[in-house]
Amino acid sequence: MAISINGVNAGVIRQNNEFITLALKIKEPRNKESLFFLSPLGLRDLLIALESRLSDKHQPGEGERVQYEKECEKVSKKMLENIPLIQEDELKNADINRRINSLMLVDDKGENLAFSLTLHDGKTDELLVNELQIQVLAHAIIHAINNAGMRDLALRITSLLDFLPLYDVDCQQNDNLEFDSYTQPEWKHNLFNHYLAIIYRYKDEKGNAQFCGSVVKTRAPSGSKEAEAITRRLLDFSPRLKKLVGVPCQVFVRTLTDDKAQKLNQDQCLRALHHLRVQSAQKTQNA
Known part of the structure; x- marks a missing residue:
């Protein structure tokens, strides 16, 4: 039986100012309650799906958007009347079997987002989130993290919701690419439609041009302004690109495909990145 949401509450469990887990308590119909515990990765996976639907809802015309906001207000009011209490004992003696080991979006075709939650004890629950409930659910999560004095964690998680990292690369002088890859599940790929290749040109301590x-x-x-913002936030996410934080760079971006159905493999992505690097080097030489 899928879990539906009437109300929601969240609280943070931490140890020595270090985030351990987020407790998410859901009030279901007939006053039933469910308690789950999410890691930062689980939180990011949940929020990335919620943010995707919110992005879709902000695309329609003004009339549809106003109607959606009105409906959200009605649902939000009902949810705020049904906030479940989180008992101190539930946090102090957290049941490890209620920890979500993995979270997957299994259906987003209708007005409900259906998530499959695999728990620590191997059991699987299904959670339904109506699109009108997303704002309240996301706000409860972020408010709990901020309330725990972990605003930096909230900012870090929310800065990673509008893009999916696939490859980070250092371009070598011999045209070889030294890279890290990030394996992403199919459901996350399906939330995005543009592959972007990004090249950063900077100078090393000897004044020689280098490329990442x-x-x-x-x-x-x-x-787009959104793509430009992503190129900046990438530097904080990527271990390979962190060295560019605060370093003057020229940034070159190319859309490889905007067809959601088209999947690019590793070879196609890295070849496209190499070609962009070659072209960006030629542009700067001719400038």
Whole structure:
């Protein structure tokens, strides 16, 4: 039986100012309650799906958007009347079997998002989130993290919701690419439609031009303000690109495909990144 939401509450469990888990308590119909515990990765997976639907809902015309906001207000009011209490004992003696080991979006075709939750004890629950409940659910999670004095964690998680990292690259002088890859599940790929190749040109301590790059999936095409913002936030996410934080760079971005049904493999992504690097080097030489 799928879990439906009437109300929601969240609280943070931490140890020595370190985030351990987020307790998510759901009030279901007939006053039944369910308690789950999410890691930062589980939180990010949940929020990335919620953010995707919110992004879709903000695309329609003004009339549809206003109607959606009105309906959200009605649902939000009902949810705020049904906030379940989280007992101190539930946090102090957290049941490890209620920890979500993996979370997967299994259906987003209708007005409900259906999530499969695999628990620590091997059991699986299904959670339904109506699109009108997303704002309240996301706000409860972020408010709990901020309330625990972990605003940096909230900012870090929310800065990673509008793109999917696939490859990070250092371009070598011999045209070889030294790279890290990030394996992403199919359901996350399906939330995004644009593959972007990104090249950063910077100078090393000797004044020689060097190149780093990345391939991501987004909902934003190259040339957009959203894509430009992602190229900056990538530097904080990627271990390979962190060295560029605060370093003057020229950034080159190219959309590889905007067809959600088209999947690019590793070879296609890295070849596209190499070609962009070659072209960006030629542009700067001719400038």
